[in-house]
Every structure is written in C-alpha cells, then in structure tokens.
Amino acid sequence: MTKRFNSVEDMIDSIYEDKPQAKETKAFLRSKQLSRILTLLRTHANLSQEDMAKKLGWSQSKISKLEHLSNDDFNMGDLEAYTDAMGFNIEISFPRKHATLVDKVKYSFFQMKGYLDKLTGLAGNDAKIQNGVNKFMSEAGFNLMLEAASCLEKGKPKRREAGISIRPPMLESESEREAAELLTA
Amino acid sequence: MAWQLEYAEGFLSHFRRFEKGHSSECKAMLANLKTFFKALEEGIKPASFTPGFVHREGVGIKALDQKGADLKKPKQTRLYVYAEEERTILHVIIVGDKESQSKDVLFAKRYVDDLRKGQGI
Numbered sequence: 316m317t318k319r320f321n322s323v324e325d326m327i328d329s330i331y332e333d334k335p336q337a338k339e340t341k342a343f344l345r346s347k348q349l350s351r352i353l354t355l356l357r358t359h360a361n362l363s364q365e366d367m368a369k370k371l372g373w374s375q376s377k378i379s380k381l382e383h384l385s386n387d388d389f390n391m392g393d394l395e396a397y398t399d400a401m402g403f404n405i406e407i408s409f410p411r412k413h414a415t416l417v418d419k420v421k422y423s424f425f426q427m428k429g430y431l432d433k434l435t436g437l438a439g440n441d442a443k444i445q446n447g448v449n450k451f452m453s454e455a456g457f458n459l460m461l462e463a464a465s466c467l468e469k470g471k472p473k474r475r476e477a478g479i480s481i482r483p484p485m486l487e488s489e490s491e492r493e494a495a496e497l498l499t500a
Numbered sequence: 501m502a503w504q505l506e507y508a509e510g511f512l513s514h515f516r517r518f519e520k521g522h523s524s525e526c527k528a529m530l531a532n533l534k535t536f537f538k539a540l541e542e543g544i545k546p547a548s549f550t551p552g553f554v555h556r557e558g559v560g561i562k563a564l565d566q567k568g569a570d571l572k573k574p575k576q577t578r579l580y581v582y583a584e585e586e587r588t589i590l591h592v593i594i595v596g597d598k599e600s601q602s603k604d605v606l607f608a609k610r611y612v613d614d615l616r617k618g619q620g621i
Contacts, residue, residue, distance in 0.1 A: 319589070320505040323534040326592070330515055343527045344534050347568060351535045354551050358544055364552060379552045383568030 528569035529579040546583035
C-alpha cells in the first residue's frame with residue numbers, strides 16, 4: 316500500500332535519509348512562513364500579483380520577490396503596505412518563551428474580555444446599541460460554553476467496557492419471578 | 501479540509517538522486533509544495549491557485565518551480581504534482597530540470613491518466 320503523509324514535513328522525513336538534512340530542509344520551510352501567509356492571503360482576497368502591483372504602485376516582480384522572502388529579510392514598511400492593501404492590520408505579540416498552553420488560554424481569555432468590555436463601553440447610554448451588544452454577548456457566551464463542553468467531552472477518559480456484563484433476567488410474568496426467586500433462594 | 505500527500509512509485513529514489521546536484525532548488529520546491537498544500541487545506545481550488553511558482557501543464561498537472569531558492573542563479577527545476585480533489589490527495593509525481601521537462605510532463609500525464617482510469621473517470 317502506498318504511504319500517505321499528512322504534511323510536507325512528514326514527507327520530508329521520509330525523503331531524506333540524512334536526518335540533519337531533513338532538519339535543515341524543514342527549517343528552510345519555516346523560514347518562508349511569512350511569505351507563505353502573504354501568498355495565501357492574497358489568493359483568498361482573489362487578487363493576482365498584477366492586481367497587488369497596481370494597488371501598491373509596485374512592479375509585479377517586487378510582489379513575486381516579497382512572496383518568496385525569508386522571514387529574516389522582510390522590511391517592515393513593505394510588509395505593512397502589502398497587508399494594508401488587502402485590508403489587514405499587522406499585530407505583533409511577545410508571548411513568553413516558556414508560556415504553557417494554559418498560559419496562552421488565560422492570555423486569550425483576558426484579551427477577549429478586554430474586547431468585550433470595549434464593546435460594552437461603545438454602547439454608552441444608547442439602548443438600541445446596548446441591546447445589540449447584549450444579544451451578541453449572549454450568543455458569544457453560549458458558543459464559548461458549547462466549545463468548552465465539546466473540549467471537555469473530548470478530554471474525558473474512555474470508560475473500559477467489560478467483556479461480559481451480567482444482569483438479572485427480564486421476567487415476563489409473576490410466576491416466572493417467583494420461580495426465579497425460588498431458584499436464587 | 502484534510503488533504504494528504506502521496507508520492508508516485510519511483511519518486512523517492514529519483515528525488516534522492518536529483519537532490520544531490522540541486523540541493524537548494526529542491527528545498528525551494530518543497531517550500532513551494534508546502535504553500536500549495538496549505539492552499540488546498542484552506543479550501544482554495546487547485547485551478548484558482550496561480551502564484552508565480554505554479555506552472556500549468558494540462559490535465560490538472562502543476563509544475564512547482566524553484567522560486568525562493570537561496571542561490572543567485574538557481575537552475576530551472578520543476579516538481580510535478582496533481583491535486584486529486586475527489587479523494588483530497590496531492591500526488592507528488594516526478595522532479596526534474598529544464599532538460600528533462602518534456603519527458604517529465606509526459607510521465608506525469610501518463611500517471612494521471614492511469615490514476616483516472618483506475619477510478620473509472
């Protein structure tokens with residue numbers, strides 16, 4: 316049977332017999348992460364390299380070059396202009412190196428709480444907007460609980476099924492019950 | 501979308517031989533393969549994904565080139581792939597350079613033809 320891979324990285328491990336070379340190739344792939352994101356964002360926006368070049372007043376070859384740059388070679392100004400042309404902002408975050416997944420969940424939670432507070436603040440004394448915000452909050456709260464419950468369910472340890480389960484027989488009539496009682500007495 | 505990769509019979513040994521003389525180009529083609537694969541996973545149709553490194557070779561075959569290689573003058577190389585949308589499998593068929601291009605395209609076309617025949621398409 317032909318071997319299948321879930322990622323290009325898994326395929327690389329199979330291609331290169333030399334482990335350091337596989338590692339080096341995967342590092343090269345990681346170094347292109349930012350340019351990969353830009354290419355995919357542009358495609359999702361249904362824009363060709365030519366369209367982008369026109370929007371930015373750049374040459375198409377500059378767009379092509381940008382979409383193959385290594386992470387280290389990006390110029391912040393070009394990156395900002397490119398993302399802005401597609402209607403995106405850039406956010407840079409500085410998570411601690413040793414932050415655990417739990418830390419990240421907590422961080423995201425407080426960040427989200429901040430956004431929700433901002434949203435509430437926007438409503439001010441306008442009853443109509445406040446009503447809309449409340450409706451959104453209820454929906455968001457419900458969806459969050461639903462997702463949390465789904466995660467909880469996935470995390471539950473699977474109960475081991477016994478090979479044979481023994482239960483008392485299901486009896487149809489009173490006489491059968493009496494007979495069974497006699498037998499077990 | 502859960503896509504998977506599968507390489508054609510003989511691809512592995514062929515790639516290993518080819519890679520010896522084209523190490524940087526191969527790395528770049530694999531980086532471009534990663535971008536192509538990611539596009540499929542994000543639901544982009546293979547036909548509508550047309551960045552500069554993707555060349556159409558007919559019957560759905562795409563040749564991914566070495567753009568992005570860390571060389572001043574990289575050699576023109578191609579990695580031939582076919583995205584089978586029905587089973588969400590990206591077939592990695594053959595690797596080659598400009599000299600072997602016509603032979604490689606023919607091989608890739610035969611591969612896709614056999615694949616389709618096998619599925620009654």
